[in-house]
Amino acid sequence: MTTNPHFETADSWNAAETMLAFRPLQPTYTAGFELEAIRIYVRDHRQRELTIADRTCEAHYGSFVVSQSRRTPDESRRLALEVSYGRNPIVARVFEHEARLYELGPEPAPEDIDGRSPAVVTWHDGDMFFLVASSEMPSIELQKIAMSLYPR
Numbered sequence: 001m002t003t004n005p006h007f008e009t010a011d012s013w014n015a016a017e018t019m020l021a022f023r024p025l026q027p028t029y030t031a032g033f034e035l036e037a038i039r040i041y042v043r044d045h046r047q048r049e050l051t052i053a054d055r056t057c058e059a060h061y062g063s064f065v066v067s068q069s070r071r072t073p074d075e076s077r078r079l080a081l082e083v084s085y086g087r088n089p090i091v092a093r094v095f096e097h098e099a100r101l102y103e104l105g106p107e108p109a110p111e112d113i114d115g116r117s118p119a120v121v122t123w124h125d126g127d128m129f130f131l132v133a134s135s136e137m138p139s140i141e142l143q144k145i146a147m148s149l150y151p152r
Helices: 013-018 072-079 139-148
Strands: 007-010 037-041 056-061 064-070 088-093 097-102 119-125 128-134
Touching: 007 072, 013 037, 037 088, 056 097, 064 139, 072 097, 072 119, 088 119, 088 139, 097 139, 128 139
Parallel strands: none
Antiparallel strands: 007 037, 037 056, 056 064, 064 128, 088 097, 097 119, 119 128
C-alpha cells in the first residue's frame, strides 16, 4: 500500500478510538465484506496537522466505506441533509435520524472519464456526521449497513 501523508492507519477499532475525539461506531452488518483498513485523517489538503477534534475516521470494507466525523450539530446536519452527494436524494431514516439516500448511478460509457456515481447514505446524530458509500452496492444495502451501527 502506498503511504498517504493525509491519514494514519489504525490496526483496530480500539486503536482508532485513541486517535479520535469520539468513539467510532462499528457496523455489525457488512454484507459479507471484511474490514480492510481503518484510516484516520490527520492532515488537511494543505498538509496541516488536524487536531484530534477535527479528524475523520474511514473504515474500508472492500465494496463500501463508512465515514464518521464530529462537527457542530448544525454542520453535521448541513453535511447530511443539505450537501448533495448525487442526484435526486431520497428522504429516509437511519433509526430515528433523518437521512438522505442517493442511488447508484448508471453504468458509464467506456469513454466516460468521470465513472459511475456512487450510492450514498448520509445522516447526522447530534454532532456526528455519517456517510456510507459504494460504487458497487445499492443504497438500500448501504442503509442496512448504516442501521447496523446502532446496537439494538
